[in-house]
Amino acid sequence: MDLRRSYFQLLICIILCTASAVSIIYIKHQSRELFIELEVLNVQRDKLNIQWSELQTEENIWATPMRIEREAMNKLHLQRPPMKKIKVYEKQ
Amino acid sequence: MNRGAETKEEISKRFIVRAFWVLGFFILLSFLLVLRATYLQVLNKDFLIDQGNARQIREPTIVAYRGMITDRNDKPLAISIPVDSLFINHNNFSLSTGELEALSKILNIDIGKLQKKIQANKGKSNWFLERHVSTKLSKKIKALKIANITIIREYQRAYPSGEIVSQLLGYTNTDEKGIEGIELQYESWLRGIAGKKKVLKDRKFRSIENIGIIKTAKPGKDLKLSIDLRLQYIANKLLKESILEHQAQFGTVIVLNALTSEVLAMANQPSFDNNERSSISPSLVRNRAIIDMYEPGSSIKPFIIANAIESGQYDASSLIDTSPVKIGKKVIRDRTDLGNVDIGTILSRSSNAGMSRISLTLESDKLWEMMSDFGFGSLSSGGFPGEARGELHHHSQWGDIGKATMSYGYGISVTPLQLAQAYAILANDGIRKPISLLANQLTEGKRVLSSVTAEKVRAMLEKVVGPNGTARKASVEGYRVGGKSGTAWKTSGSGGYTEDRYRSFFAGIAPLDDPQLVVVVFIDEPSGEFYYGGDVAAPVFSKVISESLRLLAIPPSYNSSFNDPLVADLKLE
Numbered sequence: 001m002d003l004r005r006s007y008f009q010l011l012i013c014i015i016l017c018t019a020s021a022v023s024i025i026y027i028k029h030q031s032r033e034l035f036i037e038l039e040v041l042n043v044q045r046d047k048l049n050i051q052w053s054e055l056q057t058e059e060n061i062w063a064t065p066m067r068i069e070r071e072a073m074n075k076l077h078l079q080r081p082p083m084k085k086i087k088v089y090e091k092q
Numbered sequence: 093m094n095r096g097a098e099t100k101e102e103i104s105k106r107f108i109v110r111a112f113w114v115l116g117f118f119i120l121l122s123f124l125l126v127l128r129a130t131y132l133q134v135l136n137k138d139f140l141i142d143q144g145n146a147r148q149i150r151e152p153t154i155v156a157y158r159g160m161i162t163d164r165n166d167k168p169l170a171i172s173i174p175v176d177s178l179f180i181n182h183n184n185f186s187l188s189t190g191e192l193e194a195l196s197k198i199l200n201i202d203i204g205k206l207q208k209k210i211q212a213n214k215g216k217s218n219w220f221l222e223r224h225v226s227t228k229l230s231k232k233i234k235a236l237k238i239a240n241i242t243i244i245r246e247y248q249r250a251y252p253s254g255e256i257v258s259q260l261l262g263y264t265n266t267d268e269k270g271i272e273g274i275e276l277q278y279e280s281w282l283r284g285i286a287g288k289k290k291v292l293k294d295r296k297f298r299s300i301e302n303i304g305i306i307k308t309a310k311p312g313k314d315l316k317l318s319i320d321l322r323l324q325y326i327a328n329k330l331l332k333e334s335i336l337e338h339q340a341q342f343g344t345v346i347v348l349n350a351l352t353s354e355v356l357a358m359a360n361q362p363s364f365d366n367n368e369r370s371s372i373s374p375s376l377v378r379n380r381a382i383i384d385m386y387e388p389g390s391s392i393k394p395f396i397i398a399n400a401i402e403s404g405q406y407d408a409s410s411l412i413d414t415s416p417v418k419i420g421k422k423v424i425r426d427r428t429d430l431g432n433v434d435i436g437t438i439l440s441r442s443s444n445a446g447m448s449r450i451s452l453t454l455e456s457d458k459l460w461e462m463m464s465d466f467g468f469g470s471l472s473s474g475g476f477p478g479e480a481r482g483e484l485h486h487h488s489q490w491g492d493i494g495k496a497t498m499s500y501g502y503g504i505s506v507t508p509l510q511l512a513q514a515y516a517i518l519a520n521d522g523i524r525k526p527i528s529l530l531a532n533q534l535t536e537g538k539r540v541l542s543s544v545t546a547e548k549v550r551a552m553l554e555k556v557v558g559p560n561g562t563a564r565k566a567s568v569e570g571y572r573v574g575g576k577s578g579t580a581w582k583t584s585g586s587g588g589y590t591e592d593r594y595r596s597f598f599a600g601i602a603p604l605d606d607p608q609l610v611v612v613v614f615i616d617e618p619s620g621e622f623y624y625g626g627d628v629a630a631p632v633f634s635k636v637i638s639e640s641l642r643l644l645a646i647p648p649s650y651n652s653s654f655n656d657p658l659v660a661d662l663k664l665e
Contacts, residue, residue: 031301032294035299035300036300046155049157050174053160056168057168060167060253065325066325084570
């Protein structure tokens with residue numbers, strides 16, 4: 001009886017041990033897969049950051065006050081109203 | 093031998109011998125295994141670990157960007173953009189004719205030049221064939237698949253606003269290190285320090301595990317300047333026009349927030365584009381608003397008058413004799429003798445004789461103390477590289493002549509920024525706040541002048557731009573403004589003053605009913621028809637103020653020629 005019981009315990013230990021070993025392999029694999037994904041995303045983030053800074057530079061080159069003034073005057077034929085015609089709303 | 097004849101004993105003996113052999117064989121085998129294991133695990137361990145690591149472990153750098161510089165409304169003034177450099181790490185690098193042609197076409201460099209560069213670096217390894225190529229071009233170069241060219245990612249500063257803010261911002265060198273201006277002043281704040289990490293790679297060279305950080309990356313921090321790009325642009329444009337019109341050498345305009353002492357605009361002309369670093373001339377790089385000092389001429393007068401009122405010896409109504417003053421051999425006289433006039437008239441007609449008379453009656457130590465309190469002779473920008481301290485001699489060195497000439501702006505030197513700061517004290521009811529080039533730096537002020545005196549001096553400044561003043565051209569339609577012009581002779585190389593070369597100043601405050609802005613205009617050597625501060629610098633002041641007040645939506649003064657704006661709005665609706 002006693003001997004049978006110890007065999008049973010040993011069997012459970014072996015099964016648990018194997019299961020944990022397999023799960024370690026599995027989890028390690030999972031973590032590596034996720035890490036690869038993370039790295040890809042990191043690279044993507046860096047690329048987007050770069051693009052963002054380039055777009056920002058571009059936007060600001062297009063939007064220099066000098067260019068806006070030139071476009072407003074030459075293309076849209078806008079004029080600055082004389083001071084007497086400017087009304088300033090007071091903040092309430 | 094007949095097996096059948098073997099005895100039982102013989103059989104067991106043979107069995108033992110056989111077993112002995114087999115056992116011996118296995119023992120030998122396991123011994124060999126142990127030997128091999130010892131060889132791998134003990135004797136050759138380091139070599140093998142190194143080999144394994146060399147195949148699996150990589151140490152990529154962690155990129156850290158240099159911080160962005162923005163204006164107060166978050167408009168970028170300096171951004172780091174990625175560029176690629178062509179790195180050669182082979183000591184006998186050469187290109188085929190086809191490669192040479194393709195490369196020179198992409199890089200837009202002459203083939204001969206390219207060949208020369210390669211020839212010059214013969215025998216060297218680790219050099220740059222070309223630095224800072226745009227990422228678009230580097231992609232094309234990559235596609236050529238030339239052996240021994242490594243493309244290295246680097247970063248370069250881009251300044252979207254071009255020449256508008258260039259002297260203030262300064263620039264960086266090819267390694268992105270600040271070497272001028274704000275880029276230098278805030279180098280440690282802006283600089284990004286790249287890090288290094290250790291990762292495990294798989295067969296396909298993908299990172300599969302982070303082993304550890306060798307050096308943490310420290311990204312650069314962003315910096316928000318107090319500059320308002322719109323005002324900066326306007327100041328630049330108007331200054332440029334004026335310099336052209338008056339055929340002047342150079343000029344400076346500063347716009348200061350009167351209440352916080354933040355610099356809203358700081359323009360120097362002629363200017364340069366800090367994106368084009370190859371063509372920078374040192375004289376254009378100088379941020380003259382901070383690092384050059386000048387004798388301010390009459391624009392210093394309001395501070396002597398503030399001292400006179402503060403001393404209790406004079407009041408706005410005191411009458412002063414403006415007949416020529418004789419000190420030793422020197423006679424100080426005005427172009428027209430005004431007779432006995434009040435202090436306000438002395439300022440509005442800019443009488444040097446009257447100023448000298450006032451100055452001579454003031455206590456030297458008190459006058460010196462107050463001039464120091466106004467910020468003359470001490471640093472004001474908070475560490476801008478190369479900043480000038482200005483020159484305010486100690487009162488023990490003055491003598492009567494020194495004291496008299498200082499009252500109309502000679503023998504004292506100030507930077508345009510110091511002048512702006514001093515006017516800001518008058519505008520801010522006598523409270524001095526440290527000048528700030530960064531946005532939102534709230535600091536406690538220090539009272540250096542009573543608010544009553546500040547108000548009296550402001551009222552006198554309004555008369556200067558009034559119909560009888562010397563700077564009528566500084567007036568602004570719709571707003572009450574005040575200020576003081578100055579015209580100073582330039583010193584000649586021989587030590588005296590030149591008779592025909594001038595510096596033209598105007599410094600002022602607006603709007604006077606609720607001071608918000610201080611503007612200083614300085615123009616060097618106007619050589620056209622006009623050279624007086626009231627004719628050259630004052631109109632620039634007027635235009636800058638009028639545009640700035642409109643942009644900042646500061647309501648017009650009520651007792652002006654305008655209708656009451658509130659009433660006008662109600663009628664509209």
